[in-house]
Amino acid sequence: MSVADEAELYLRVIADPRSEPSAHECVACYVARMVESHGCDTSLRWAQRFRELRSPTATGLERRLGSVGGFCDCEILLNGYALVRELMVRDVHTDDLEPPTELPDCAGVGRTSTRPCANWERRRPQ
Template sequence: MEQYTVDELEDALKVVKMLIPQRYECLACYLNRMLSHGCTGLKWCTTYRDLRAPRATALERKFPALGGHCDCEVMMNVFRANEAFWPREAENPSDDSYVPPCHKVRLGTIKPCELWVMRTGIQWGAGVFRAETKCA
């Protein structure tokens, strides 16, 4: 049996903790953080769903319908940054890597926090898509 040092085990634990969604972290913030580790299908979306929102079983059907066939496409086509909460480039042009902390969501949801806006025209609700309502 192979023995591991305490330092090796602590390093492995840090990696595992980094890959797990934080408590109350929204899906969009988690995806934004995880995409630095690469994009392979809906791997990070399903990881989040399995660990934080197991009842969101239609995720693999809904996101492709919105143009999100992989994690990076979900961030490009399904979610976009809510400009009111992100710093403008004119205010801080040297630091484009700043990401505000997640505004938290309830456990069990795949809706984004206030930092993100979900694509308009399609809403979540009771597991079905609802068409956008038009004003007369």
Template structure:
């Protein structure tokens, strides 16, 4: 049986902690972070659902209907940035380098925070993107 040092175990736990969705982080912010680790199916979506929104069982059926067959397609076709809340460069373009911190959502939802709009409806012409409004 192989023995691990305390430092090796701590490093492994830190890596696992980075891969799990923090409490109250929305699905879109989590996906945006996790896509740097690659895309293979709905792996990150289902990880989020299993950890933070286990009752969202229709997600795996609905996302492909909206054009999200894998995690990167979910970010491309289902979630869009709410441009009003993202920082801009001097020339007016969105700053791709800085990602604002998640505005947080309640546990149990796959809806995005205020930083994102989510596509709803399946119709030709791309459906409708609706910003999440908070009271």
């Protein structure tokens, strides 16, 4: 895909009201939702969009995400935050805990909060 095509696709995505965080949706649920439907472009574009729309003054957000290993949107979820155990499902074959196929509804945060909701916990360093 050319840069121009990508830019056009992005403009189409952000014109869609579903691409905005809902009133009490948290940054982790929002980023997970957007990465699932639109992918990660190796930047923090969804996290930044969340901040711009919900908490424009929270300029430390990107640094905080970087400090948990989240240097792009998908890394926030790979390195930074995982769903809490209670929301994971046990794989009947491998007996491993895995994320549910559908993201649970966001547990909700304050309107300008940039913290993940109660559905998420910090991943322990490997």
